[in-house]
Amino acid sequence: xxxxxxxxxxxxxxxxxxxxxxxxxxxTWAELSARVLDxxxxxxxxMDRNGVELMILSLNAPAxxxxxxxxxxxxxxxxxxxxxxxxxxxxxxxxxxxxxxxLQDVDMACAEMQRCVNxxxxxxxLVNGFxxxxxxxxxxxxDLPQFRPFWQVMAELEVPFYLHPRNPLPSMAQxxxxxxxxxGPTWAFGQETAVHALRLMACGLFDExxxxxxxxxxMGEGLPFxxxxxxxxxAWTEAPPAYPAKRTFSEYLQENFYITTSxxxxxxxxxNAMLEVGADRILFSADWPFENIDHAAIWFDSCTISEADRxxxxxxxxxxxxxxxx
Ligand code: GRE
Ligand code: ZN
Numbered sequence: 001x002x003x004x005x006x007x008x009x010x011x012x013x014x015x016x017x018x019x020x021x022x023x024x025x026x027x028t029w030a031e032l033s034a035r036v037l038d039x040x041x042x043x044x045x046x047m048d049r050n051g052v053e054l055m056i057l058s059l060n061a062p063a064x065x066x067x068x069x070x071x072x073x074x075x076x077x078x079x080x081x082x083x084x085x086x087x088x089x090x091x092x093x094x095x096x097x098x099x100x101x102x103l104q105d106v107d108m109a110c111a112e113m114q115r116c117v118n119x120x121x122x123x124x125x126l127v128n129g130f131x132x133x134x135x136x137x138x139x140x141x142x143d144l145p146q147f148r149p150f151w152q153v154m155a156e157l158e159v160p161f162y163l164h165p166r167n168p169l170p171s172m173a174q175x176x177x178x179x180x181x182x183x184g185p186t187w188a189f190g191q192e193t194a195v196h197a198l199r200l201m202a203c204g205l206f207d208e209x210x211x212x213x214x215x216x217x218x219m220g221e222g223l224p225f226x227x228x229x230x231x232x233x234x235a236w237t238e239a240p241p242a243y244p245a246k247r248t249f250s251e252y253l254q255e256n257f258y259i260t261t262s263x264x265x266x267x268x269x270x271x272n273a274m275l276e277v278g279a280d281r282i283l284f285s286a287d288w289p290f291e292n293i294d295h296a297a298i299w300f301d302s303c304t305i306s307e308a309d310r311x312x313x314x315x316x317x318x319x320x321x322x323x324x325x326x
Contacts, residue, residue, distance in 0.1 A: 008262035035289030050297035058126035143203035165189030202243035
């Protein structure tokens with residue numbers, strides 16, 4: 001399919017490059033670091049070869065979220081957003097931008113988000129899970145009450161928030177002790193991000209902001225498969241959900257979330273997601289440079305869905321969600 005749009009596609013600046021080290025085997029670092037630093041060379045060639053017209057670019061992970069010092073977090077976010085804005089300006093037909101945000105400080109995050117949308121023309125934010133704030137060994141999730149003013153700004157700006165994975169901190173990852181191979185994209189990323197998304201649903205955020213839209217990668221981080229059980233466990237007890245939110249998890253998943261195909265090129269998983277949230281809420285993505293664009297595109301272009309759904313997922317849903325005109 002020509003004209004695809006992909007939106008979990010990362011770049012790095014020198015300040016954040018080393019955040020991408022250590023996930024993949026050592027011998028791949030030369031290749032990975034070259035991929036993530038490149039913007040208009042190999043990346044655009046890969047896009048052209050695989051029918052990707054536009055990438056919405058975001059900073060690598062965990063980057064800003066892992067900088068406990070709030071002024072430094074703000075500095076790195078602003079710097080990376082400025083760099084990205086220049087690339088988008090140079091290639092308006094090929095790139096758009098997601099803001100990196102210093103959620104270590106809600107006022108700074110709000111100001112940067114407003115700047116990114118109003119001044120730089122970005123189409124949303126991409127944030128790498130919880131933020132470490134002041135002390136390295138801390139994890140603040142965005143359902144916490146202090147983040148409500150930030151969500152108010154997101155709702156006013158009417159742009160989506162991409163909740164991207166990061167690993168749990170060592171002090172919070174006992175379940176993985178002795179099993180480091182389960183960290184990262186194998187399992188820990190998805191577990192961490194799915195729980196974060198469930199926390200956002202359960203806290204009542206979407207009752208306060210019914211139009212707020214969160215994007216999840218990796219075919220929804222396991223949630224489409226599990227959401228029925230989240231709502232219906234022990235149904236014979238007829239116990240109402242014991243959380244502050246007013247509605248079921250499924251309803252929020254269907255009305256406040258979009259799901260991308262990043263890093264999960266599996267038709268069975270796609271069909272499951274389509275059956276839970278509908279083809280209107282699924283968006284093609286690759287997860288470059290951590291996944292290959294050809295692996296994503298060859299699978300997606302031939303997977304067994306209708307051509308109408310392929311057009312929606314590959315392109316039309318993203319044009320509409322992000323208000324993009326090409
Ligand atoms: C990602 O951005 O999805 C990612 C990383 C690091 C390793 C693998 C991966 O940030 O998919
Ligand atoms: Zn990613």
